[in-house]
């Protein structure tokens with residue numbers, strides 16, 4: 001059973017050497033009378049929140065990983081053994097699983113059965129139809145209160161969450177600009193994902209001026225995936241009555257002394273609503289999200305870009321790559337195709 005473990009707690013940005021790849025003992029069945037299921041992991045999701053779980057003191061909403069233990073994260077897996085009446089061998093499930101070839105899952109209530117649809121790649125259940133896609137859906141419709149014709153700005157726009165936010169905003173009749181960290185990503189935003197415009201934030205010396213150039217009339221909605229200096233610059237470019245959905249602060253991960261915000265007075269002057277949110281607070285909307293996004297996808301109204309690496313051995317680099325922008329689209333690891 002190949003596995004990826006956390007070597008020890010980290011304090012700075014994660015490096016590949018913080019993770020250990022090893023060949024461990026395989027669980028071959030489920031304990032008698034248990035509700036656990038044994039799964040074969042097919043695809044694993046690399047998500048930015050996992051970095052927080054690699055820290056000892058993680059003042060957040062899920063406990064840290066333990067040094068020397070197998071990482072866990074969202075995965076798409078096939079049931080190989082089960083005495084649980086809800087799961088049969090051969091079922092495909094998504095949910096929290098281990099970063100290993102085979103996992104014994106004890107908390108089966110969090111597993112969701114996945115219906116195979118030949119028109120939809122299985123791995124999309126970790127991205128477009130999984131937690132990141134749902135984050136985009138709940139954040140955009142529930143937190144941003146969008147209206148047709150509004151000016152929308154999305155950061156980390158080509159990523160797992162951002163690419164769907166931008167496409168939903170376009171379908172809503174908004175004007176959408178995205179920022180991303182390379183020319184390749186900017187081209188994807190403009191030429192594949194249908195954003196009205198996009199720019200490489202790494203090439204801008206003055207973010208306030210750059211945003212003024214892309215939004216001469218100001219921003220109504222900012223879907224914030226990064227926090228820090230970009231958020232501060234956006235605050236000076238917001239319109240009266242604007243909304244800021246604080247989805248993530250990836251620019252501040254690994255910084256011991258996070259940057260301060262200097263422009264919070266804009267909240268007052270422009271009567272801006274700035275709200276942080278967690279997708280997990282909106283899970284009652286998951287069924288309607290699936291219906292909506294599957295329909296859009298099948299109608300060709302949205303597309304989804306994935307960055308897939310092959311083999312569990314590639315998982316440490318894939319995870320670490322999120323924090324330098326190496327991923328182009330949703331980062332997944334293919335452990336096995338069947």
Ligand code: NDP
Pocket residue numbers: 047048049131132135156157158159160161162179180181182185225226246247248249250251252277278279280322323324325326327328329330331
């Ligand atoms: P992405 O697929 O967007 O991957 C992360 C991207 O972040 C990188 O590709 C990179 O893109 C960008 N990035 C990395 N470091 C920095 C930096 N220092 N400054 C600016 N950008 C940086 O990830 P997700 O779409 O999965 O997640 C996006 C955000 O949403 C994250 O902050 C995540 O924590 C958050 N999130 C929040 C949830 C919630 O419930 N609130 C749920 C899921 C995700 P680039 O090349 O453009 O810099």
